[in-house]
Amino acid sequence: MKRNYINLILSVATLLGLASCTDFLDVKPEDKMLEETVFANKQGVNLALNGLYVKMAGANLYGENLTLSTVEVLGQRYNLSSLNGTFYSASQYNWAESPVSGRMSNVWGDAYSTIMNINRFLQNLEANPGIIDAKTDSIYRGEAIAMRAMLHFDVLRLFGPRYSTADSTQISIPYYDKLENVARPLLPANEVMKNIVADLNHAEKLLVNDPVITLGVRSTTTSTDAMMNRNYRFNYFAVKALQARVNLYRGDKAIALAAAKAVIDNASKFPWTTLANSNEKVNPDRIFSTEMILGAYTTALYTEHNILFLESLEDNVILSPTDKLLKSVFEVDPTTGAGVGGNDYRFKLNWDVPSATSTKTYRTFNKYADITRKTFGFRNTIPLLKISEMYYIAAECEPDQNQALNYLMTVRTNRGLDPLTSVPNLQNEIFKEYQKEFFGEGQLFFYYKRTNAATIPSGVDGAPAIKMDASKYVVPLPQSESQFH
Template identity: 80%
Template sequence: MKRNYINLILTAAALLGLASCQNFLDVKPEDQLLEQTVFSNKQGVNLALNGLYTRMAGGSLYGENLTLSTVEVLGQRYNLNSLNGAFYPASQYAYAESSVTGRTGAIWNEAYATIMNINHFLKNLDVNPNLIDAKTDSIYRGEVIAMRAMLHFDVLRLFGPRYSTADSTQISIPYYDKVENVARPLLPANEVMKNIVTDLNTAEKLLKSDPVITAGVMSTTTSTDMMMNRNYRFNYFAVKALQARVNLYRGDKALALAAAKIVIQDASKFPWTTFANSNEKVNPDRIFSTEMILGAFTTQLYSAHNRLFLETLEDNTILAPTDKILKSVFEIDDSGAGVGARDYRLRLNWEQPSSTSTKPYRTFSKYADISKKTLGFRNTIPLLKISEMYYIAAECESDQNQALTYLNTVRTNRGLDALTSAPNLQNELLKEYKKEFYGEGQLFFYYKRTNTASIQSGVDGAPAIAMNASTYVVPLPLSESQYH
């Protein structure tokens, strides 16, 4: 993005400091005054909306914990041992350890602080009805209500019970859909899910006039128009994609398939990458940005990459899988041969050790910086992609030939051969989730949704890890338990 757009977003982050991360129910008088100042004109409304997106993309949420690090560690993505002090306890599901509670507590607190700010945003649109035109008002409301649904959904996926079992009726998390200064009760998981579905249905209706439907994402690096770069906003197709993800998680395959197919029908708006396009040597598009339905923009991405994945980091600091496990994921042999060796995701996102490196494994370069600073996909983490819609369609489609066609659509667009048959389609989908969503935080939630009994350890040679309620369900923060 251009520098002025970055400054606009950063300014909005400061303006939206309406709620403390430590106590999202505490609204001070000076915050109320600031709120009134922000919502005094259209520019203030735009700043407030950008502030919500900036907060969502912070390191506590989608800028790191829910994508690059914490949730990926829970999914056994990286080779961690007792010397890896920062993340090793999380890899062992030692949820009471301070290094884990600090990160999971930050997810909880920042998610609900952002939700509260969303509710303040909606309230201020109600009490200041003439600041923006009706069409813009509808789109803005749709965006933030969808954001509220996604934040609740990911808090539920992390802290809630295993939904695919009878555990779906267990008490889970609160749902906040309006401004309140009292703690909401903890709800059964299925009641939370009903609220999420309701919010997404509301957002879909509000976004019926979203320009993305007719004009596509309208990528630009030169405009601050709020209706441009729709794949960085909760646009209409992002809502449909999230409906697909949510309904699959709750076990309603018919609704999940219907939502996924709506996005697939307009898949030309999210065109597949090609290896030639993405393998541009100096400025590669490793995130496959054209396929992105929704992404998070964060100026802190490259500092996070350097802190977590940089090749020069010590073995006890870097987040990386062993060479053997990475080869297993991409289905290549010890020599580096095999059909998986052609996979764009391996060739683009995993750097071979440099000539000066002593590391015997590849390092993760998906979020490494590029030299051309004006490219639109810089500072971006994908949150929803067209590939996931094909995976969901494949899992939910009753016609197995059609299901295989959906799966093969992704495979062939990743440089792999189409499968002629798939006796165990679910296993093939698991393989794809492992390859596709590195650094995007989806594998752990796949395991939890399918209630996978044991998962491969990130430590080479270690036995598979038995999974159950105690490992899949992150305990509520102590700061929350005082309210209930």
């Protein structure tokens, strides 16, 4: 999905987009005419699939809510006061208040409308054989089914119960694996998870001939070939990486480890970013794009950055942690700047020291700030799956503690940190890495929920840790949807 025909893709995505799961169930005659036009040739099929990626990268999903802002607020990333009318209710888990309830309703609605569009895409591929060759058809279906699994998984992580032995059988969300004009019933969380795993296993088989397996990502800014820039699409290794994430959440560590190792064994395709190539002063690669297994491309990224993180924003508007909290996360002495995290690439690159004209007393988040050179391939990109997470999952799931430590140390040394010779509490070190690694990527809150953390350190300066329970971890179904179940 490349830049020189993104506007055409956006027009298709707009035609495909609808407001909510239940609204989408009504297929109108004009929509049928659109389908026939889109699926008349290979270009139309490409545009339809790319339109699904554009929908996923919208602000209500991975373009903001599930990465930069709302889910990060739930993880207490930022120092928010009651004056922040947009995000304060989310930071307090006050689900009934309109700012957070509206955002969660938008996540639900866009996730399910995209899922239904995915199912429509798959149905049309089935109904129009021969438009694309068999190999491409298999890859496209694999990508779409993997997208469907990922969207269901993140809706489950938000709206479903804590996935512990006691909670996994609780009623959660519906699963849509085909296009139909009736609302599906709410399923127990473990049944939803079985469907997610089944979709990922199916996608893996369909992607067995993905060129990424033999040729790698093949980054380019000049080609619109769908078999290039595979880390912007649901490639074979993205499926394996999501299998690792899903099965760890499910508690099946053996399968999670095997999936993570399948990616680690191909880590040369996702090489570590070095400080030399990420610290280029004018055009720094702050997202570590070479390590990205799957990313979302959104032309609205820098507008979102300026709305959320720009240094000139007022203190009651900007999303930023206190200086004390940030340095605590990176293990930097708040007074001297010394400590193990002082040389951490993530600390040095992604956090701006206040400028001479600023009144700020804290660093501001610049991971998604624009760069000067507009031709760089990593512009407009939000990472969704990275090689670092595979090492964290392997470290958590590996029964051999020496090998587990080696996995963790691999990430640390590739972030500019000294290796640890011994670790009295490996899980705590993994937790520290989740805090450092995934700022602006939406994974920390889900780490807390997966591990059923009893408390979360508050993002508010001086406030005590927040006691967590099901009422805070589980987002209620949107009111517009609960009436149907």
